[in-house]
Amino acid sequence: ELRSVFKDTAYWNPNIQTDQSGRATVSFVLPDNLTTWTIAAVGSTQDTKVGQSTQEVTVQKDVIVRPLLPNILRIDDEVVLTALVQNFTNNQHDFEASLAFDSGEIQSSQVYKVTLKSNEMEKVSWQILPAQANETAKLKFTLKATDTDQLIDEVTQIIPVRQFGFEEQTVETGIGNRDYHLQLKPSIDHSLSSVQLSLSSTMLGSLSTAMTYLMHYPYGCVEQTTSSFVPAVIAKSNPTLFAEALDRAEVDLIIQKGIARLTSQQNEDGGWTWWFSGNSNPYLSAYVSEYLLEAKKLGFEVSESLLESAKYYFQSMSTFAPDENQPDLCASDTLFIKNYGLSLFGEKENPQIIKATCPLDTDILALAVISNYANGDTNPDSNGLNRLLDQAQTQGDVLFWPEGSKHNFGSKDASTALAIKAIILAGGDSQVAARGAQYLVRNRQFDYWSNTFATAQVVRSLVELSNLNRVQNSNLSYSVYLDDQMIDQGLVTEVNQLMKQIEIPLDQIKDDGSTVSVKLNGEGQLYSTLVMKEFNTDRQAVALDHGLSVTKTIVNEKGDNYSLAVGDIALVRITLTGLEAEERYGIIHDELPSGLVPINQFFKNEQYVQDNGSDYRHNYSLSGEVTENGVILSLYQVSPDQTEYTYRARVVNEGVFFVPPASASLMYAPEIYGRSDAQII
Numbered sequence: 001e002l003r004s005v006f007k008d009t010a011y012w013n014p015n016i017q018t019d020q021s022g023r024a025t026v027s028f029v030l031p032d033n034l035t036t037w038t039i040a041a042v043g044s045t046q047d048t049k050v051g052q053s054t055q056e057v058t059v060q061k062d063v064i065v066r067p068l069l070p071n072i073l074r075i076d077d078e079v080v081l082t083a084l085v086q087n088f089t090n091n092q093h094d095f096e097a098s099l100a101f102d103s104g105e106i107q108s109s110q111v112y113k114v115t116l117k118s119n120e121m122e123k124v125s126w127q128i129l130p131a132q133a134n135e136t137a138k139l140k141f142t143l144k145a146t147d148t149d150q151l152i153d154e155v156t157q158i159i160p161v162r163q164f165g166f167e168e169q170t171v172e173t174g175i176g177n178r179d180y181h182l183q184l185k186p187s188i189d190h191s192l193s194s195v196q197l198s199l200s201s202t203m204l205g206s207l208s209t210a211m212t213y214l215m216h217y218p219y220g221c222v223e224q225t226t227s228s229f230v231p232a233v234i235a236k237s238n239p240t241l242f243a244e245a246l247d248r249a250e251v252d253l254i255i256q257k258g259i260a261r262l263t264s265q266q267n268e269d270g271g272w273t274w275w276f277s278g279n280s281n282p283y284l285s286a287y288v289s290e291y292l293l294e295a296k297k298l299g300f301e302v303s304e305s306l307l308e309s310a311k312y313y314f315q316s317m318s319t320f321a322p323d324e325n326q327p328d329l330c331a332s333d334t335l336f337i338k339n340y341g342l343s344l345f346g347e348k349e350n351p352q353i354i355k356a357t358c359p360l361d362t363d364i365l366a367l368a369v370i371s372n373y374a375n376g377d378t379n380p381d382s383n384g385l386n387r388l389l390d391q392a393q394t395q396g397d398v399l400f401w402p403e404g405s406k407h408n409f410g411s412k413d414a415s416t417a418l419a420i421k422a423i424i425l426a427g428g429d430s431q432v433a434a435r436g437a438q439y440l441v442r443n444r445q446f447d448y449w450s451n452t453f454a455t456a457q458v459v460r461s462l463v464e465l466s467n468l469n470r471v472q473n474s475n476l477s478y479s480v481y482l483d484d485q486m487i488d489q490g491l492v493t494e495v496n497q498l499m500k501q502i503e504i505p506l507d508q509i510k511d512d513g514s515t516v517s518v519k520l521n522g523e524g525q526l527y528s529t530l531v532m533k534e535f536n537t538d539r540q541a542v543a544l545d546h547g548l549s550v551t552k553t554i555v556n557e558k559g560d561n562y563s564l565a566v567g568d569i570a571l572v573r574i575t576l577t578g579l580e581a582e583e584r585y586g587i588i589h590d591e592l593p594s595g596l597v598p599i600n601q602f603f604k605n606e607q608y609v610q611d612n613g614s615d616y617r618h619n620y621s622l623s624g625e626v627t628e629n630g631v632i633l634s635l636y637q638v639s640p641d642q643t644e645y646t647y648r649a650r651v652v653n654e655g656v657f658f659v660p661p662a663s664a665s666l667m668y669a670p671e672i673y674g675r676s677d678a679q680i681i
Contacts (some may be wrong), residue, residue, distance in 0.1 A: 002140075003032035004156040010037055018043070032155075034060055062089045063116075063151045065097065065143040070594045070652050071629045073104075073130045073137065073161045076539075077594055079655040082125045082566075085143045087116035093145045097124040103137035103161045104130040113146075127655075130161045133191075137161040163189050164658045165537040166591075166675070171209070171446040173529045180516040180530045182509050185538070192535035195504035197480060197516060200527045201492045203437060203462060209447040209529045210455050211235065215254050217452055221585075221634055222265050222272045223409060224667070226288050227456040229258030233294050234463055255295055262288055263306055270313030274585070275634050282334050283408045285313060286341040286367070287453075293344055307345070314341035330358035336368040343374040351377035354384035362391055363404035366418035373426040385426050388419055392432070398439035399432065406584050409668050411450035416440055417457035424464045437465050447531055451668040476522030483514050492524060539658050541678040548674035549578040552590070552662040554681060557648065564681070570596055570649045574633075574662050577642040578674070585667040586635035588645060591627075593657035593681050596649040600626045638666065657681050 011028040018024040022043075030037065037059065042052045066084040073079060085097050098111040108127040116122060130137075136158050145151035172180055182195060198209055211231035217224055232254040265272060271280025272288045289310045296302040319335035339349045351372040354360065360368070365388050372383035380386045392399040401419045404410030417440065420433045440449065440458050448455040480488040480502055488502045504516060518528050543550065556562035557569040564570055574588055592598060624633040624647070631647050659681050665673035 002154045002156060005031045006033050007031040030059060034064055060088065061153055063087055063095070063143055063145065063153050065141045065153045065155055067139065067141050067155060067157055068652060069139070069157060069159060071597050072594050073159055074164045074594045074658060075130050075133060075161065076164065077130060077655060077657045078127065079130070079594065079653055080125050080127050081139070081653060082123055083141050084121055085114060085116065085124055086121045088119060089151065090118050092117045093151060094147060096144050096146055098142045099126045100140040101128055103132050103134040104128055133161055133163050135160045163192065163535070163537055164539060164660065165189060165192070165535050166660055166663070168534045168536055170532045171529065173444045173527070174518065175441070175525065175527055177520055178518045178528055181513060182504070182516060182532065183513040184506065184509050185534055185536055187536055187538035188534045189537050190506050193506060193533055195506065195509070195530070195532045197502040197504060198529045199478065199499045199502070199518070201524060202466070203441045203527055207459050207462060209531060210449070210459060213447045214452060214455055221275050222262070222284055222288060223274065224452050225258060225261050225265065226291055227452040229255060229262070230291055230456040231459055232258065233291055233298065234459055236298050237294070238463060255300055259292065259295060259300060259302055262292060263303060266306060266309065270309035274636065280313060282317060282337040282341065285310065286337055286344065289341060290344050311342070311345045311347070314338050333364050336364050336371065339375070340367040340371040343371040348375055351375045351383060354382065354387050361404035361410070362388070362401040362415035363408055363410060363418050365391070366422040369422040369426050378427070380426070380428070383426065385422070385428055388422060389428070389432060392419070395439060397435070398442065399435040400439045401436070406668065409451060409453035411454045411668065413440060413443070413449040413454035414457050417454065417461040420461040421457070421464055424468055430465070430468055433465055437462055441527070447529060451670060453668065476520055476524040476526065478526055479519045481517040481519070482508055483510070492526065539678055541661060543675060543677040545578060545674045547578060547672040548576060548664055548666070550662055550664045550674040550676045551575045552676040554659070564651050566651050566654050568651045569599070570651055571646055572649055573644055573646050574664070575642060575644045576638065576664055579638060579640040581640055583638045583666050583669070584636065586638040586664060587667050588633040588635065588662060588664045589630070590662040591630040591660040592649050593659045594629070595651060595653040595655055595657045597652050598626045598629065598631055599648040599650055
């Protein structure tokens with residue numbers, strides 16, 4: 001019988017009811033794993049007596065084929081796949097070992113003859129060349145005795161076959177008549193690439209690409225988990241404004257996953273830190289709490305104990321507040337954050353007068369204004385609103401606010417968005433808020449603002465402003481041209497009119513470049529965003545340096561002079577340099593060649609490497625997550641000096657493999673980034 005169902009957990013039943021004698025019977029079908037299963041049972045009585053027991057069950061066959069596979073395959077890699085074949089009978093038998101592959105070529109013989117004595121094991125190998133992308137490619141391994149039909153084992157393994165390459169994205173935005181110049185790289189895979197133009201009659205409608213960017217952001221520190229969760233909460237709260245976003249994204253699932261992940265990331269003291277360990281950060285904890293509470297208001301299940309712990313975290317924070325006998329002293333930033341955090345939970349605190357002589361960044365000042373107003377101080381002189389307005393800086397006919405601390409993910413975009421939110425919630429001048437919003441729209445260069453945190457703040461502030469000021473109806477027509485050919489046209493007559501995304505046909509973009517033109521006629525405004533995603537398959541891609549230089553080497557952990565062989569531990573070294581000054585919050589994203597699999601440091605059997613007796617974690621020098629075929633490494637600090645980051649991988653298959661580039665960027669200044677070159681190993 002063909003074996004194709006392989007699981008780590010064979011059966012789970014949390015609600016078994018026994019009879020009066022304490023006995024119960026369950027039945028289930030085991031997966032196709034040939035292994036020793038541990039059956040663990042835990043029981044309790046109504047009077048709280050408990051017991052547990054385990055029992056082992058071994059599943060085996062007379063003959064076995066055991067494939068040794070990587071996690072993925074890539075097109076054009078020259079891969080040697082190996083299977084262990086074993087004879088557990090009491091007699092010697094002649095066998096045929098064969099391989100069938102539905103997504104490429106088998107370059108060696110497809111069938112091998114092998115003689116196995118009783119309890120003997122041999123290794124059989126096939127050289128394959130993956131040829132077509134297929135997320136569910138099938139490899140069928142068969143071991144069959146030639147002298148009897150009773151001895152056979154067949155295993156089908158599903159494995160993704162993917163194109164070699166890496167995604168590159170460019171985004172441009174515009175208002176009114178606009179020309180976008182396109183130049184596709186000759187090495188892109190058209191099936192994995194796209195050019196899309198989004199149009200909207202209001203600045204609010206132009207947020208859809210930013211919301212999509214956040215909801216599908218690939219990394220997962222606490223801030224980014226929250227920021228990817230924010231637009232889903234906002235879309236759920238404003239279904240008429242974001243009907244299109246609701247259609248495109250599984251908003252409920254995103255919110256539920258966000259709640260689950262943030263629950264797992266909460267510290268014991270009730271707060272949250274940047275990644276999974278370290279002291280809780282008040283600013284970040286307030287940000288997380290705000291949107292968990294918003295999700296609860298929308299009807300999603302958020303643990304009461306989680307929220308109570310978060311509230312207790314703010315209640316127990318140690319802060320400094322000067323009394324009336326200390327007129328020259330300033331309250332600590334954490335006091336304003338504490339009060340803001342408690343205001344989210346409906347806890348009233350004494351409003352804190354904002355002294356003109358005390359330095360206060362815009363982001364903290366905005367939170368202070370909101371919490372003071374919530375605590376009953378409606379005087380703009382004492383609650384900080386007038387001081388916030390005084391901090392605004394003019395750029396033409398628009399306003400912006402200076403960036404806050406890097407520790408708080410500061411940027412001009414985030415400060416401006418928080419200032420808009422504070423002005424609206426504290427009953428300030430909506431025209432001032434509108435001028436800030438115009439700055440944000442004009443200065444957007446990508447499908448996001450400065451970073452994930454800023455983008456989430458901008459989305460929230462523009463929604464608040466839109467709910468305050470309803471825009472008048474438009475009356476205009478638009479036409480979209482690719483070079484001289486019209487590819488779309490339409491009328492805009494309503495506020496928040498849903499407008500489809502326009503797919504630019506890649507096969508009509510000229511080799512030497514083309515122009516997409518948006519042309520308007522009539523009264524009203526039109527906002528456009530062009531997103532170009534290119535999946536670059538250049539196997540000779542050179543390194544790219546936009547303020548950050550990245551190099552990547554893969555060597556044997558035994559030493560640089562050793563070659564890599566199946567079973568060895570490879571040391572992946574990623575070196576960063578080029579920054580002009582130390583920065584906070586960086587990210588490295590790396591994919592391994594398909595003959596290697598990443599070693600997960602969180603598995604106890606992988607924490608120590610026996611070859612040299614060293615602690616496994618010694619070179620895994622930072623927080624991170626192990627992915628399907630690589631790692632995401634999070635850097636709390638990024639030094640201007642040359643710095644090497646390392647992680648380990650195991651060699652599972654021999655062959656010749658293309659090595660994807662490693663990429664690195666600053667999370668809160670993503671325009672500073674780099675990637676290594678493509679390699680062959």
